[in-house]
Amino acid sequence: MPDTALPPRPRQRDPDQTRRSILDAALTEFAEKGLSGARVDEIAARTATTKRMIYYYFGSKEGLYAAVLEEMYGGIRDAEQALDLGSLDPVAGMRRLVEITFDYHAAHPEFVRMVAVENIHNARHLEHAPLVADRNDTVIRTLRDLLDRGEREGVFRPRIDAVDLHMLISGFCFYRISNRHTLQRIFGRDLTAPAHVAAHRRMITEAVLAWLRPEG
């Protein structure tokens, strides 16, 4: 009997590639279905490898989830660290920061969904991603610097809390993405339509600047 065995697909060993592929597939699946809604088999099916590899590299479903979460926060950190607002005057710098925040959320709904999912789980897994807290220091420091300079120049009100302001900004940017489905159902509006995107971008920018302006 001749050798009828299928030519064994040349197994290429590439740990990094395999890890990446799992992480990418998991991101999609978790962002789409949430932690408990996601299926490990489904994630495996999305990758070129097998379920076994998920456990080999990440230990458990939750381990994988935590890894994805950490990865996720890395992205926005990079985006924010990239901009150099030191050269701009406070008002222009603030405007720029709001716009960047708005644009990042609009461009990365998976990030928004992952954070929303993590909040459903009371941010339990953030514990296992300790370096996440770091990145936010960057934004807060940038914000504080802008506020200080603006106050000195008399274009911003004094005693604004940077964290509160950050929440005001990212709150709206986050909300319009995280809640776009219910909003769409209820108001019958396509929030991704360019006209609405532009209007929202202008609204949050101007609202923030209006609020910061001294002598209300």
Added chain:
Amino acid sequence: MPDTALPPRPRQRDPDQTRRSILDAALTEFAEKGLSGARVDEIAARTATTKRMIYYYFGSKEGLYAAVLEEMYGGIRDAEQALDLGSLDPVAGMRRLVEITFDYHAAHPEFVRMVAVENIHNARHLEHAPLVADRNDTVIRTLRDLLDRGEREGVFRPRIDAVDLHMLISGFCFYRISNRHTLQRIFGRDLTAPAHVAAHRRMITEAVLAWLRPEG
């Protein structure tokens, strides 16, 4: 042989009570764990009745979920319809509306979580709760009325879109509740501390009013 039977717990038959009890238990469980994270057995255990009754009254896990969701939106509708802003001047009325919205979200984190969960599922179940869309007309109409009057009196800018404004307001109110766990982890702040609550309440109110003020 004497009658050793335990006194049979007098089974009280009360369909409404049973339904309510299931709905309450389900709300807790769904808000806590999400749709797929919630366990029907767990919900049953929280009630005085059994799992079978859940299927008897609601047909399926998703049917129960949809029922809870609808119930949920009912609450905020009532709260908003209760206030009569017609007698207040536009600025005071707007301030009041923002404050009510803020307070409602702060007081009802379960509502916030249910909506967040529903968005993870792309608002798929809102289809089965058709009367939900109604309630929002109320807010939008109230808002539009305030905006019109304010514009006529020259205290608000013209051509403000009521839905956009609604999003600006509820966006922040929603976000500080929906994301409080990740925010807490990252900034190490207890967002429920009275000082922060008060600061946030003032911030969103003033930001909205500042933005609405004419001649930016």
Added chain:
DNA sequence: TTATGGACTAACCAGAAGGTTCATAACCAT
């Protein structure tokens, strides 16, 4: 009294889902 139908229950089931076993192929240093 008895019959009727809504309210309720315990036990069960099939399939799904997370996690594991064991064999083995590819790679690398010697």
Added chain:
DNA sequence: ATGGTTATGAACCTTCTGGTTAGTCCATAA
């Protein structure tokens, strides 16, 4: 080449879970 380590794959196992079956209980109307 060779021995040991890392990476990979297919099938398997166990537990859980949504949903069902088959039947009991009880208030009321006839």
